[in-house]
Amino acid sequence: MSQSSVGLSLRGMSKSFPGQRALAGVDLDILPGTVHALLGANGSGKSTLIKILAGYHSPDPGSTAYLNGEPLTLGSATAAHRAGLRFVHQDLGLIPDLNVIDNLALGSEYAGKWWLSGRREAAAARELVQMLMDGVDVRRPVRELSPAQKTILAIARTLRGTSSAAGLLVLDEPTATLPAHEVDVLFEVVRRVQATGTPVLYVTHRLDEVFQIADTVSVLRDGRHVFSSAVNQTTQRELVTHIAGRPLDELYPAPPTSAGAVLLTARGVSGRGVRDLDLDLHAGEILGVAGLDGSGRDELNRLLFGQQLPFAGQITIAGTPVTLGQPPASISAGVGYLPADRRLHSATPYMTLTENVTLPDLPSPSLRWISLRAEQRDVRTWLKRLEVSPAAPERQFSTLSGGNQQKTVLARWLRRGSRVLLLDEPTQGVDVGGKQAIYNALGQAARGGAALLITSSDAEELAEICATVLVMRDGRITARLSGPTLTTDAIVSASLTEGTPA
Numbered sequence: 020m021s022q023s024s025v026g027l028s029l030r031g032m033s034k035s036f037p038g039q040r041a042l043a044g045v046d047l048d049i050l051p052g053t054v055h056a057l058l059g060a061n062g063s064g065k066s067t068l069i070k071i072l073a074g075y076h077s078p079d080p081g082s083t084a085y086l087n088g089e090p091l092t093l094g095s096a097t098a099a100h101r102a103g104l105r106f107v108h109q110d111l112g113l114i115p116d117l118n119v120i121d122n123l124a125l126g127s128e129y130a131g132k133w134w135l136s137g138r139r140e141a142a143a144a145r146e147l148v149q150m151l152m153d154g155v156d157v158r159r160p161v162r163e164l165s166p167a168q169k170t171i172l173a174i175a176r177t178l179r180g181t182s183s184a185a186g187l188l189v190l191d192e193p194t195a196t197l198p199a200h201e202v203d204v205l206f207e208v209v210r211r212v213q214a215t216g217t218p219v220l221y222v223t224h225r226l227d228e229v230f231q232i233a234d235t236v237s238v239l240r241d242g243r244h245v246f247s248s249a250v251n252q253t254t255q256r257e258l259v260t261h262i263a264g265r266p267l268d269e270l271y272p273a274p275p276t277s278a279g280a281v282l283l284t285a286r287g288v289s290g291r292g293v294r295d296l297d298l299d300l301h302a303g304e305i306l307g308v309a310g311l312d313g314s315g316r317d318e319l320n321r322l323l324f325g326q327q328l329p330f331a332g333q334i335t336i337a338g339t340p341v342t343l344g345q346p347p348a349s350i351s352a353g354v355g356y357l358p359a360d361r362r363l364h365s366a367t368p369y370m371t372l373t374e375n376v377t378l379p380d381l382p383s384p385s386l387r388w389i390s391l392r393a394e395q396r397d398v399r400t401w402l403k404r405l406e407v408s409p410a411a412p413e414r415q416f417s418t419l420s421g422g423n424q425q426k427t428v429l430a431r432w433l434r435r436g437s438r439v440l441l442l443d444e445p446t447q448g449v450d451v452g453g454k455q456a457i458y459n460a461l462g463q464a465a466r467g468g469a470a471l472l473i474t475s476s477d478a479e480e481l482a483e484i485c486a487t488v489l490v491m492r493d494g495r496i497t498a499r500l501s502g503p504t505l506t507t508d509a510i511v512s513a514s515l516t517e518g519t520p521a
């Protein structure tokens with residue numbers, strides 16, 4: 020196949036890792052001035068493709084790429100940057116305590132001497148920021164920006180110094196942690212970048228976004244390019260079928276409705292980000308907690324699990340008070356916790372999947388060898404149930420794709436049969452098939468008598484899988500939605516409006 024003369028063309032892009040072919044002969048054309056969505060199940064090769072473009076990985080011999088008809092040197096970060104390829108990864112790489120100007124200066128050609136020309140730097144920063152986000156004070160520390168503003172700042176920083184249209188802007192799941200109302204703010208900026216002629220490669224697991232922002236969509240499956248279409252000539256259903264390799268039925272199972280005895284209580288719990296919180300969590304219940312960044316939603320499960328020490332209050336599990344701020348005490352009482360940033364806080368990357376799944380079991384060394392084979396079998400069953408790919412217990416955790424790492428850590432707590440499960444963003448970065456598997460597993464855990472508390476920035480997910488959703492604002496619960504009042508829109512609007520403590 021010949022390369023198209025404008026935009027980015029990939030031909031025969033392949034990449035093999037030991038024992039794993041991540042990409043197999045991918046041909047892809049991304050046209051100038053278009054937003055091109057790249058979809059695919061966890062482990063389908065999206066990150067590998069991006070890492071090759073960024074020069075982080077070298078592709079297999081025979082892989083070629085052209086930018087506006089010129090051959091691209093692959094496997095070199097410097098060559099990628101020089102050609103105008105720009106990347107915004109999920110970890111935005113911003114420094115929260117530095118202001119907008121200083122964050123813009125970091126990593127640019129001004130770094131190291133920007134302070135010599137402070138006024139010029141500030142003026143340039145102001146101009147760039149104003150182009151992409153009106154009304155932001157460039158002297159504000161980045162920690163005070165909203166999540167969408169931080170992402171926009173990361174886009175501004177990567178586009179910095181590109182005098183005209185860049186060769187390509189790659190956005191890797193930019194909305195994974197954005198609340199619904201912030202997504203539009205980001206999209207506005209993506210459109211402005213697109214209008215400059217810069218093509219945007221937009222990687223996402225959120226299919227509704229494809230129809231809002233993209234012109235063209237491509238799907239990878241098992242390292243192969245299996246589908247491309249103009250967005251206005253396809254449907255969500257067709258995309259799901261190509262991603263999963265089979266049609267999927269209803270994504271969300273009905274939430275469990277029969278709640279049993281109270282398993283966890285919080286009374287007067289105050290801590291960083293949370294004020295005077297009372298909460299009852301019942302056996303058989305999936306309770307959702309929504310809220311904007313800074314509402315206390317992010318801190319809630321950490322305080323209940325003991326990863327953060329509450330200033331005041333009492334927490335009981337099945338009627339017995341637990342020692343506050345002591346995760347081992349919580350685990351012994353039957354509590355499992357999945358943090359949002361699980362790669363940082365929850366996994367041991369260089370151990371195997373089995374070791375990661377069985378991590379909290381801590382059996383005595385003398386007993387461990389007896390059950391090793393049974394343990395491997397059991398772990399494999401759990402990996403398959405959550406559609407971890409490959410479901411290979413002996414694989415090193417760090418070699419799994421992001422979504423598969425996520426499902427592996429979740430398998431740990433589900434396998435353990437924890438009676439209280441505190442889960443932050445349980446499906447973040449997970450593909451549509453994996454989401455369905457996770458929702459089914461969570462429903463099964465609830466029907467088996469576990470009590471689940473799920474915090475999520477995905478309002479639709481909460482509205483669909485929970486019988487009740489609490490909305491937090493300023494560290495307090497300000498709305499309790501259930502039955503007919505529980506809708507995606509109601510969650511979003513309660514998150515945005517002042518409420519009275521519920």
Ligand SMILES: Nc1ncnc2c1ncn2[C@@H]1O[C@H](COP(=O)(O)OP(=O)(O)OP(=O)(O)O)[C@@H](O)[C@H]1O
Nearest residue numbers: 036041061062063064065066067418419420421422
């Ligand atoms: N360093 C590595 N060593 C071995 N295998 C790897 C390595 N990096 C990636 N892989 C494998 O390559 C395949 C593609 O992974 P990749 O991270 O590109 O998937 P992805 O589509 O980005 O998934 P996700 O949506 O979960 O982020 C996976 O099977 C993964 O396990």
